[in-house]
Amino acid sequence: xxxxxxxxxxxxxxxxxxxxxxxxxxxxxxxxxxxxxxxxxxxxxxxxxxxxxxxxxxxxxxxxxxxxxxxxxxxxxxxxxxxxxxxxxxxxxxxxxxxxxxxx
Numbered sequence: 001x002x003x004x005x006x007x008x009x010x011x012x013x014x015x016x017x018x019x020x021x022x023x024x025x026x027x028x029x030x031x032x033x034x035x036x037x038x039x040x041x042x043x044x045x046x047x048x049x050x051x052x053x054x055x056x057x058x059x060x061x062x063x064x065x066x067x068x069x070x071x072x073x074x075x076x077x078x079x080x081x082x083x084x085x086x087x088x089x090x091x092x093x094x095x096x097x098x099x100x101x102x103x104x
Contacts, residue, residue, distance in 0.1 A: 005029060020050045027059065036063040047079065054084040054092040061099055074103055 009026040012019055027042035043060035046053055057080025064073035077100040084093035 006033075018049060020046055020053070023049070024053070024056060027056065031059060031063055034066075036066050039063045040067070043076075047083075052083045052087050054080045054087065054089055054096060056080075057083060058092070058096055058099065061096075065103070070103055074100060077103070 006026065006029045009022050009029060012022040013026060016022070023042055023046045027039050027046060030036075030039035030042060040060050040063045043056045043063070046056045047060070050056070057076045061073040061076040061080065064070075064076060077096050080096040081093055081100070084090070084096060
């Protein structure tokens with residue numbers, strides 16, 4: 001079943017690459033499958049298209065950590081904090097700041 005969801009999301013994005021909801025879903029499917037490289041690529045594309053998507057930054061940062069790329073994870077968490085600040089999303093900001101602080 002997960003494979004069919006992955007394929008369905010890819011078809012949606014083939015028809016409409018700007019569909020940020022489908023792109024987030026695709027990135028999350030890759031994350032669940034532990035395909036961290038592809039998850040990061042999709043999250044980064046989502047953030048490129050929707051710079052204020054703080055949770056895409058959050059999940060991208062976590063995937064980058066799993067890939068052993070702490071500096072890139074820090075960069076993504078900082079980018080997410082900026083996005084959360086722009087949106088006035090204190091909860092997202094707090095979660096992103098916690099991840100950044102944990103990394104040191």
